[in-house]
Amino acid sequence: MQIENEIRKFIMENFLWDEEVNLSEEDSLLEKGIIDSTGVLELVAFIEETYSFKINDEELAPENLDSIKNISQFIQNKLSFSREGLNREAVRI
């Protein structure tokens, strides 16, 4: 929930300004015209910086980045994957 709130806050502050928009967690950000291709790159920069991981080229897809729900899920998965990786490293050591 915290990630979802952070993403929503970023989108509201950077793409919607003071617009009164009722944005559901499943709304397509591209189809609703909220972000364009430059906006996607802004979003990617925000995610990489805030959550300290690199988004690979093949992950730059709507199923990961086109709604608040997809973005939150994608971040959760990435963080979970990197934690698992760290744990495996720890076991090996």
Added chain:
Amino acid sequence: MNHFDKKALEIDCLAEATRICEFMRKTVLKDYRRRGVVVGISGGIDSALTATLSVKTLGKERVLGLILPEKESSPESEVFGRHLAEWLEIKTETVPITPILESLGVYQRREAIVRKYFPDFTDGWKYKLSISKDTLEREGLNFFHLIVVDNDGVTHKERLSLNDHLEMVAATEMKQRTRMIILYFYAEKSNYIVGGTTNKSELLQGFFVKYGDGGVDMEPIAHLYKTQVFQLAEFLGIPQEIIKRTPSPDTWSAGVSDEEFYFRIPYDLLDLLLYAHERQVPLEGVSNVLNMPPEKIMRLYKDFDAKNKATWHLRIMPPNLIPSFTPLEDPAASSGVF
């Protein structure tokens, strides 16, 4: 009404050339009350067509070709530009713009970005931007790779960060804007206008630079898809070396085609799909004619719409508060298609 086949873009070249010449004559002589046309000759097919139509309209004495090379232009560009001017028997002025671009810091800014990603970058290495190609095979988002070719011919690739991408594009667009300034100098001192070279495929998808190659006085071929530009060029007998040349923005030291840089698909396919999308041809018919799965067509339509929407501002006058003149939205974008 929505009949669609692979010949949908075929035009009556004589009728079309006649129509454009009438438009140009009226625009130059009656509307602008000027004496001729200046065309920036790039060695590519679009400027060749505009220059040729200008000569057909006004005569060779009233057309000035400007050749504006810089150090990262393909050497072919200047050679083919000269050949065209010789064929048309028009006067030319050649103004190398490298010193201007150097003084603006264009090369320095771009190479500083390249070095951030490739610290070994040095003289002789080439580079370019290239759009992601995934959309053809799956739902994807638009982003660009910086591609560098080292002195051994080995290619390296990195995705640019947002800020680096924006600065790289902004620095590059100073090339087209510099050319615009020079075109206007020669046009104004000759009492001519600047003839544009943007075609419909480029216009719809925002593949031109605001106040760069989009900074002109008339756009005589903006209603023609690129494949129709080719048809008219053949009809008018434009030199084959120009017609056969792969279309390119010619702004990167490593050669890059329009397809690789921006459109993702070849012009013949792009134009048919743009046409079908614009006319809302039923998807099944498009799929059958082009032998392409409907889901792939829809992905490409989405890409067209995204590019058109993202570049709406290129196609309008700056928004303002003058009553009855506030085109806040591109009419094409608000029509529901594009």
